[in-house]
Amino acid sequence: MTEANKEKRKAPPVPALPEETIATSEVVLVLGGPVRVRGLLLRDRLDLAISKGFNRVAIMLASCVVDEDGEPLYSAGEWERFGGLDQKRFDIAMDLWTKAQDLSGLTPPVEGKAKPKN
Numbered sequence: 772m773t774e775a776n777k778e779k780r781k782a783p784p785v786p787a788l789p790e791e792t793i794a795t796s797e798v799v800l801v802l803g804g805p806v807r808v809r810g811l812l813l814r815d816r817l818d819l820a821i822s823k824g825f826n827r828v829a830i831m832l833a834s835c836v837v838d839e840d841g842e843p844l845y846s847a848g849e850w851e852r853f854g855g856l857d858q859k860r861f862d863i864a865m866d867l868w869t870k871a872q873d874l875s876g877l878t879p880p881v882e883g884k885a886k887p888k889n
Contacts, residue, residue, distance in 0.1 A: 790808060792805050792808075811875040815835075
């Protein structure tokens with residue numbers, strides 16, 4: 772064994788995706804219980820980067836809003852229908868999308884506030 776092999780660097784552990792449970796009364800009523808919103812995975816971030824138009828919202832919701840087992844709550848097409856049904860569902864979808872953006876580091880920093888370092 773060479774000296775270089777003895778001092779081989781170990782990779783640091785990969786941090787967990789940021790996530791938050793959303794359990795507002797409207798979310799619980801409309802979606803049947805609390806939901807988890809998590810940050811984007813690399814593949815999801817790439818999918819989002821190449822998608823166009825308003826479908827980006829549905830793609831992000833499908834990637835980031837998950838059930839208790841970590842499985843997507845709805846597909847992008849289902850989120851499209853959900854958000855189009857009425858104002859209440861639209862507002863819930865937009866709130867969840869905003870949270871997903873925050874957790875994924877895609878929200879522009881607010882003026883006067885420093886962007887957190889990862």
